[in-house]
Amino acid sequence: MSQSSSSFLERHQFLIYRLFSLAGLIPVGAFLVVHLLTNSSILAGDDGRTFQSRVDMIHSLGPLLIPIEWAFIFLPMLFHAAVGFVIIANGMPNVGSYAYVGNVRYTLQRATGMIAFAFIVWHVMQLHWLGQPFGGGRFDPHHAASSAAEALKPTVVAILYAIGVLSTVFHFANGLWTLGITWGLWTSPAAMRRANAVSVVVGIGLAAAGLGALGGMRSLDVVKAREAETWMEKQKQVLSVPGAAVTPVPIPSPAK
């Protein structure tokens, strides 16, 4: 028997694959939803004020943000990607011989997974401060909209982002449907069709949010946005000074 060659990973294949499946939804997929919805707040039409306040809310976590990011975003994503590459390497797509819709989706799921991985690595390097040693890290949380808008200015970047966002959203929406089969949530063909309709709606909604955010960032008036952000930044500084008034505008104190 090949008992000696059966590694830890082989003995716990079921657990690992199920954790891989779960990680795609929670936390990675959940983060994707929050991320795209947050970004789409750029469409509020207030020179990025709403977007800036959402970013401020996230950054109010302060030093906790880094461990939270690693525990709930980066590490689960790397785990999902690592197992995903093993799964891709062990499969043999055959759409050429069997061009069924399900099979096309199977193949697309793998293709978009790889595109999404490459895109996310680039995206993080380009905008997140982790990318600063590599000349990236261009996102400034104090100037959220304007710094993001400038990074997305080049047409090539915008096209690559559109491809990346659509691939990621397809991978998530289709993954949502297959996850339900894997865990046994929907079992009959009719239930699978209904779940598929829900996945399609989720996918279209997220694609609209993602592409809307991209378009919103690119059509942003960077000068106005920067002014708004600077003003909001000053407000925060006033608020953070100990003993300062609750609002920058002085109001008469009722208790005398």
Place this chain on the structure above:
Amino acid sequence: MIKAVGAMADLAASAADNGDHQAESRESESRMVRVRVLRQDIAGGESYWERFEVPYEPNMNVISVLQKIAAQARSQDGRHVAPVTWDCCCLEEVCGSCTMLINGRTRMACSALVDKLVVEDGEEIELRPMSKFPVVRDLVVDRRRVFRALEKIEAWVPVEGSYDLGPGPRISPEEQEDAYPLSTCMSCGCCLEACPQYTKIEVVRRDDESEADFDARRKAAHDSGFIGAHAISQTVLFNAHPTGRMIADERMEALTSKGGIQVCGNAQNCVAVCPKHIPLTRSIARAGRAATVWAIKKLFDR
């Protein structure tokens, strides 16, 4: 299983030379069925294409084409060649032994009608052995892995004993209706051939290896590979049976071991190619649900 051998081939070939075919109608004489077969003389050997031409007859299936090829034992260019070898048995799509790739798709040769093939895919018919199993010779493949998977998940009702166990429990008509389609599985392997997650495992015997050692090594290799849709569906069938359920935990253990249900990639080709129209994806989802419950039980009930 019948392996078509060339014993009768020479006789038939000489009969054809005698000019018997001239008695046939002019239409069938002029019309020939052209076939391209991917051949292989020996396990692990080189494969090569060979073309054949056999006189057309109405309502031919691929098996009857292969029988004619065996009878004439001549390639299209007139060379005398060994007849093509293939597996078949029932000739009515219930035994599952004549699976092969016909025009690139997995199906049963007995139910593949020449008239339809010609209309759908053009004049020449292409025959290849299944690609997911080791070739024994020509169109005959070694499908022991299919049956090994059934052994692994114990696809039977355990009633062996030395005394009378009495009558079995009653099964409601609803349960019968649910189970019946799953019981029509004939282990033909179409679902495995079409599955992108099911990849070929070919274990070659070493020179210094005993038959028993080789057998053990082959079984271990098969056990570590994907069990496939057929075995997952049989798990559902036997775990739904009141008596079969007695060893449900053993089946779930096998189903969630390496190469188990988790390897399924949800391409759903299995259900699309199944000649018996078994609801395989429903079985997979049900087995997935059972595996979820079983894993939680295993984690917390011990």
